Amino acid sequence: MTEQYDIAVIGGGNAALCAAMTAAEAGARVLILETAPKPYRGGNSRHTRNFRCMHSGPLGPLVEDYGEEDYFADLMKVTDGKTDEHLARLAIRQSEQCLPWMQEHGVRFQPSLSGTLSLGRTNAFFMGGGKSLVNAYYRTADTLGVEVKYEAAVTHLELNGDRIEWVDFTHQGKTQRITPTAVIVASGGFQADTDWLTRAWGDPAKNFLIRGTPYNRGVVLADLLDQGVQSIGDPTQCHAVAIDGRAPKFDGGIVTRLDCVPFSIVVNKNAERFYDEGEDVWPKRYAIWGRLVAAQPDQVGYVIIDSKSLNLFMPSVFPPLKADTLEDLAQMMDLPGDKLAETVANFNAACGDTSGFHPTELDGVSTSGIKPPKTNWARPITEPPFYGYSLRTGVTFTYLGLKVDENAQCGTDKGPIRNLWAAGETMAGSILGQGYLAGFGMTIGTVFGRIAGREAADYAN
Template structure:
């Protein structure tokens, strides 16, 4: 271990690793402080599986093209316009050069997954998933001379005037202090701190599941905000998806996500539908369902499908409940049987011609005369056996974070902090005001991680 480091990177996921490798390649002596133990290193990145990438033609595993304007339009749809256009376009435009950079640092790609994702043109899938990406980056970082301390709980960054003077952390039951010349914060959001989540959301948050790492508790974020570092984002906004209600409280990961919603109806505990299940293709709408479920009684929803839809989506990690009748399925799901039967029959009556049904693109097969409507993939639920899943809100990461500029630099009301940068989920609220676009978190982390590493190494040089 070096006795003196040029740069301390706080966090151990994609953004942190991109920053550390970029800085090390520029000649900086870099230390990564990762809160998690080594087997759980990587934060939420180990649960990812793809990277959303602009490209002007076929690129790696990506087919056709995906322009900056189309990418930005997709982002506007999911965020409702709540984004910093300059930073968003920077992330989008830079993503094209990131894919070959990722390959050069050990990431391998594969063709896109089948099912409802429909991402062959927009998202590059990691061979071996996020865990493989994280391991490849750690190997590359080691070759570059980056040091890593696991189980390192950063407790305080001392801000004096316009610079960070030292970093305090605990390791093996002892307190430590280092004085790096620059600091990059890439330690995620606060979602694993259930008390903080509850202060933001109220008591319903105690029913949320945290699909990502249990180590993102926002300690560094809280410390910096308390010292007046500029913040961005709404504490109630987050990447929240509807996941299998049987998932664990923490760390269930991406496999607990359910992709069956477009081919289903979704009801609450009173067996009432509450939103359009076919509003758009799943990668552009899956992230709204966590908040939708959060607004239902007991923060729970229920998916109902029939036999003809069972093979149309990616298999679930837990098998669905199964019954020969809707009434039996309702009993298994603790729903009112008569009400579920009535809801399904009302939906079935509203379905029209289904000959144009197409599971992987918007098909316009819609209901008529019911509210809420189902605007695509609306087929009657008539073919037994019937299947069901329970849904809970699964929070991936929160959007309250550190405000950064185009150089990933943090600031206070008095101006920039000369030696503090942020990347990844801890600053994603600068771009994501609400909603989420599949694979975009990895884009933000990769782009701004590399920017932060470049700028921090320039500072120390």
């Protein structure tokens, strides 16, 4: 290619777009290289629904207030303290100014969804979901003069000393090379490379489903790590949730997630419970269930509810299995009928007073005398018809990534790389050591995308 660009942004999702728009507004000539075809642009961002946002009072669709300490405490709880506090607090503090910036760049918000996502205070929901956000950003980027190449798969970034010399990519059947002044990597994790997942996790990973885009294969990540760019995170740590076992192998998206766990019991293929289904409100606990299911035989679990719980959560994309008796439901799910009936009977006997049941907050309605306990929303499963779902581990994105500083800049053991920045899922492991908090991935991508765009433009100018 003969065109000269100030900044090449690798990736086409939320973080890439925030970086590209910010850099373009600072006067830089920006090229986005998106591996996916245009209809599938946006990476995992097109499957998102909301953005977790600190605010000191009502803000946009958000009610009440959600301060830095509350936000950070929520993050510490789900990560068990495995986070870079400085970068985490940076993301949290800057999230408040991001919401009006998002609106200025075309994003529209709506009131919080109901069901188990009781997030009106903490998370701002996108009107039309992530696909609308992605489309709005592409429209805005176009008006700012950002160029986009689709089906442009980056294969190599040439690192020479402390700078990236060139970027190689394939496009329309040809290999092309550009020499931008600065590079921003926002191309996600490696979760769609199931061979890499299997090397990290072992054979159980062969049974995992990939919730997000099939185009996040970690090609750029691997290329940079092989050249000595500093990494962060554990390859076995990821955002993994329990999803409907009938979901496709790739790209099922957020609609395949099941939100019924708090009102259920969950058993493995031996019809045995294995964890507290009511440990905390769902947005703080849904992301642990992928790993829990991954640890069960054949990496599968089964949700069992009765008719009184059917309307307490957002509807599933696939209807549940339905039977008038637990034995019939067990047969439909290929579970041992006698054992399932025994497990349910023991659970029911352990349930106490349910008069305080409250589906949208911790209610303390718990079991006694059984292990594992159920510490909230514990009601007997007694009212037919009975319903069941199969669960599989659904991986959203991996946490092994590029280590960055507070300016989103990458480096090697010898020091910073002068013209390389990273944003979004490809550097989220800098903040997320384990676990996940609903909407926080979009926070990381927005905050560090804007930082990367600003810093890269400053360098290019």
